[in-house]
Amino acid sequence: LAEAIEQRHSVRSYTEQRIEGEVLAELRKEVAACNEESGLNIQLIVDEPEAFSGFKAHYGKFSNVRNYLGLIGKKEDGLDEKIGYYGERLVLKAQQLGLNTCWVALTYSKRKSKCVVEKGEKMVCVIALGYGATQGVAHKSKPVSSLCRTDGDMPAWFAAGMNAAILAPTAINQQKFRLTLEDNKVHAESMGGPYASVDLGIVKYHFEVGAGLENFEWA
Known part of the structure; x- marks a missing residue:
């Protein structure tokens, strides 16, 4: 999974x-599990x-997108963050299977x-997927300390x-989140912006993969 995080970049042409x-x-099995x-x-x-x-x-x-994941759930508090978390789990599974992906909001x-x-129910956004014409390119990240x-x-x-x-995809690459550590509890907060709660779910999934759930709990 850590390798998939390193290798995965957004791809728009398939x-x-x-x-x-x-x-x-x-892929179907992982969708059902999620x-x-x-x-x-x-x-x-x-x-x-x-x-x-x-x-x-x-x-x-976008060109030649013929496959996608519709990210849908009941209209309720926390839906967007849940969509981000499980959507990114599927994005990384797709990467492990040799596929490419792109989060798509509008x-x-x-x-x-x-x-x-x-x-x-509400369809929050979709994820385009397939065999990429390229593997995409890395985006610039803010320094970890910020x-x-x-x-x-x-x-x-x-x-x-x-x-x-910091390798988590966020809307318009804004990286508007902050993670705070206090007594082995990690508090994740969004700093606003479009699709901020979806982004937070994506970031939290990445953080869990990197940090290991055995080392902390979410505040």
């Missing part, structure tokens, strides 16, 4: 290669070019997507968590 066989089966654990209704749509065929997708510089057609959103606070020296596990957290 090849014609279909997601099938073992890779598709593994839904069962979280109560979300994440849906994997494959071989469907319509949602990314219009002007919005063109504006977002530059796709919700109307044309084949996801089924039940009454009382994104966290600790009492005294920074433990090695916290530093490892932060190194994973």
Whole structure:
């Protein structure tokens, strides 16, 4: 997982290669596991070019997106953060399976997507996925020191968590979050901005992978 975090970058252009066989089966299994654990209704749509065929997708510089995850859940407090957390778990699983991904908030057609959103549910965003035309490029990160606070020296596990957290994808690469360590409890807070709660969920998943859940608990 730590390797997947290092290697994964956003990709907007994809090849014609279909997601099938073992890779598709593994992906479906992980979607089912995430839904069962979280109560979300994440849906994997494959071989469907319509949602990314219009002007919005063109504006977002997407090409040949034929597969995506619809991130859907009941309208309730904490939905966005949960979507970020489990969506990123699926992003990293896809990376481990040799696929590429991109978080997408606005530059796709919700109307044309084949996801089924039940009454009382909301589709927060989607994740484009497939075999990338490239592997994407790393984005610039803020220094770790500007994104966290600790009492005294920074433990090695916290530093490892932060190194994973700064590689988390955030909306328009804003990295508006702060993680604070107090007595082995970590407090995660968002500093606002678009899709801030989704970002916080993504960051928290990365931090857990890096730090190891056995070393701390969330405040």
